[in-house]
Amino acid sequence: MRVAVEEVAAFRERARAWLAEAEVPGTPLGLDERFAVHRRWQRTLYDAGFMGIAWPRRFGGQGLTAQHQFAFVDELVRAHAPAPIGLIGLDVVGPSIHAFGTDVQRERFLPRLLSGADIWCQGFSEPGAGSDLASLSTRAEPDGDEFVVTGAKVWTSWAHEAAWCALLCRTNPTARKHEGISYLLVDMASPGITVRPITQMTGDAEFNEVFLDHVRVPRANVLGEVDGGWRIALDTLGRERGSYTMRRRVELEAGLADAVAQLRTAPPARRSHPRVLEEIGRAHVALRVLEAQTRRTLTRMLDESGAGPLDSVDKLVLNDAEQVVCRAIAELLGPFRVVPQSRPLGLDAGRWVHDHYYSRAASIYGGTSQIQRNIVAERLLGLPRG
Ligand SMILES: Cc1cc2nc3c(=O)[nH]c(=O)nc-3n(C[C@H](O)[C@H](O)[C@H](O)COP(=O)(O)OP(=O)(O)OC[C@H]3O[C@@H](n4cnc5c(N)ncnc54)[C@H](O)[C@@H]3O)c2cc1C
Known part of the structure; x- marks a missing residue:
C-alpha cells in the first residue's frame, strides 16, 4: 500500500519532534550492558507507538506502511539513536510469523516481540x-x-x-x-x-x-x-537479506557522514593522506550504489511482492558497503585503532573498531556471498546449476 508523500512527511515530523525530546541512550561497548540498554530503548519506542509501524494494530503494530517504517528508521539514525535490540524477531522471524502464522500464533507472539518482552x-x-x-x-x-x-x-x-x-x-x-x-x-x-x-x-x-x-x-x-517449513525458511532468509539492508544503510550513511565531518577538521597530513581519501571515496560510491538498490527494494516492499531472489542482490550490495565503509573509517583512525578508549578526530575508536571487525561477518551471516551469487546466477539469470 502506498500513501501520499505529505502523510509520510507529517509522520516524520512527529517522530523527529518526539526523538528531540526523548532520552536517547548511547551504545555501551560491553555486550550485556548494550543488550540491557537497547532492550529498554525498544520498550520506550514501543510505548511511544514507534514499533511495528507497518504491522496491523491487532498484532501490536501501528497499522501504517513500509514508507512510514523507513522514514522512522531515518529519523532514528539522524538522532544518533540505537536500533531496537530484538532485530531477529523484528526483521527476520516476526515477518514470517505474520505471513504464515495462525491468528492465535500472531496474537500470542507478535506484540511481545515488538515490545522486546520476548527476544x-x-x-x-x-x-x-x-x-x-x-x-x-x-x-x-x-x-x-x-x-x-x-x-x-x-x-x-x-x-x-x-x-x-x-x-x-x-x-x-x-x-x-x-x-x-x-x-x-x-x-x-x-x-x-x-x-x-x-x-x-x-x-x-x-x-x-x-x-x-x-x-x-x-x-x-x-x-x-x-x-512445509522450507518455504517459510526461504521467506525468513529473504527478509533477513532485504529488511535488514534498509535499516543498515542509514546507519552506515550516518557513520560515514560523521567520519567525513571529522576529517574536515583533521590536521592536513591526515586529511589529505591518499590512502584515507581513497578509502573514503570508495565508501561514498558503495553507499550511493546501496542507496539506489534500497530504493528498488522499498518499491518491492510497497508492492508486497514478498521475499525472493532479488533480496540476494540487496545482501551482496550491503556486504560490500558494510565492509568498505567500516574499513574506510578504520583507516581514518590510523594507529588509534588499537586504543579502544581513544577518540582520535572525535571518532569513537572502540565502536568503529568493533564495527570494522563485525563487518567481516557481513559476507557470511544470512547466507554467504558465494551462495548469494549462486542464487543470482541460477534464479535471476536462469543459468544452469553448478
Ligand atoms: C555473525 C554471524 C551471525 C550468525 N547468526 C546466525 C543465526 O542467528 N542463526 C543461524 O542459524 N545461523 C547464523 N549464522 C550462520 C550463518 O548463516 C552461516 O555461517 C552461513 O550460512 C554459512 O554456513 P557455514 O558457516 O556452515 O559455512 P559453509 O556452508 O561450510 O561454507 C564454507 C565456505 O564454502 C562456501 N560454499 C559452500 N557451499 C558453496 C557453494 N555451493 N558454492 C560456492 N561456495 C560455497 C561458502 O560460501 C563459505 O565460504 C551466523 C553467522 C555469522 C557469521
Missing part, C-alpha cells in the same frame, strides 16, 4: 548444514500432541538471551531433503535445551551453540504445515 533467535545453521541448509539433521519426532526434538544448532545469535527460537527440524527423514523440514517455534526455557556461547573476534559472545536433547514442543507451535 527471538533463529535456529537454522547446524555443524553439518550452513550453506546447504536443507541437509539439516536436527530431528523432530511426533508423539501425541507434541514433537520431540533432538539435535544441535550453531552460530545462533542471541540464543543466550532469547525466550523463543525459530527452529528448523527434519520431521520426515524419508522425504526429499527440502520436503521433510518443519518450522517450529520453540520455548527456550523448555527442559533439554543447553546454550553454550561462542566468543567472536569483536570480543563479544553474541552467538552460541544450542543443544536440544528430547525437547518437547507442542504441535500448536508448528508454523505453517508439518513438512
Whole structure:
C-alpha cells in the first residue's frame, strides 16, 4: 500500500519532534550492558507507538506502511539513536510469523516481540548444514500432541538471551531433503535445551551453540504445515537479506557522514593522506550504489511482492558497503585503532573498531556471498546449476 508523500512527511515530523525530546541512550561497548540498554530503548519506542509501524494494530503494530517504517528508521539514525535490540524477531522471524502464522500464533507472539518482552533467535545453521541448509539433521519426532526434538544448532545469535527460537527440524527423514523440514517455534526455557556461547573476534559472545536433547514442543507451535517449513525458511532468509539492508544503510550513511565531518577538521597530513581519501571515496560510491538498490527494494516492499531472489542482490550490495565503509573509517583512525578508549578526530575508536571487525561477518551471516551469487546466477539469470 502506498500513501501520499505529505502523510509520510507529517509522520516524520512527529517522530523527529518526539526523538528531540526523548532520552536517547548511547551504545555501551560491553555486550550485556548494550543488550540491557537497547532492550529498554525498544520498550520506550514501543510505548511511544514507534514499533511495528507497518504491522496491523491487532498484532501490536501501528497499522501504517513500509514508507512510514523507513522514514522512522531515518529519523532514528539522524538522532544518533540505537536500533531496537530484538532485530531477529523484528526483521527476520516476526515477518514470517505474520505471513504464515495462525491468528492465535500472531496474537500470542507478535506484540511481545515488538515490545522486546520476548527476544527471538533463529535456529537454522547446524555443524553439518550452513550453506546447504536443507541437509539439516536436527530431528523432530511426533508423539501425541507434541514433537520431540533432538539435535544441535550453531552460530545462533542471541540464543543466550532469547525466550523463543525459530527452529528448523527434519520431521520426515524419508522425504526429499527440502520436503521433510518443519518450522517450529520453540520455548527456550523448555527442559533439554543447553546454550553454550561462542566468543567472536569483536570480543563479544553474541552467538552460541544450542543443544536440544528430547525437547518437547507442542504441535500448536508448528508454523505453517508439518513438512512445509522450507518455504517459510526461504521467506525468513529473504527478509533477513532485504529488511535488514534498509535499516543498515542509514546507519552506515550516518557513520560515514560523521567520519567525513571529522576529517574536515583533521590536521592536513591526515586529511589529505591518499590512502584515507581513497578509502573514503570508495565508501561514498558503495553507499550511493546501496542507496539506489534500497530504493528498488522499498518499491518491492510497497508492492508486497514478498521475499525472493532479488533480496540476494540487496545482501551482496550491503556486504560490500558494510565492509568498505567500516574499513574506510578504520583507516581514518590510523594507529588509534588499537586504543579502544581513544577518540582520535572525535571518532569513537572502540565502536568503529568493533564495527570494522563485525563487518567481516557481513559476507557470511544470512547466507554467504558465494551462495548469494549462486542464487543470482541460477534464479535471476536462469543459468544452469553448478
Ligand atoms: C555473525 C554471524 C551471525 C550468525 N547468526 C546466525 C543465526 O542467528 N542463526 C543461524 O542459524 N545461523 C547464523 N549464522 C550462520 C550463518 O548463516 C552461516 O555461517 C552461513 O550460512 C554459512 O554456513 P557455514 O558457516 O556452515 O559455512 P559453509 O556452508 O561450510 O561454507 C564454507 C565456505 O564454502 C562456501 N560454499 C559452500 N557451499 C558453496 C557453494 N555451493 N558454492 C560456492 N561456495 C560455497 C561458502 O560460501 C563459505 O565460504 C551466523 C553467522 C555469522 C557469521
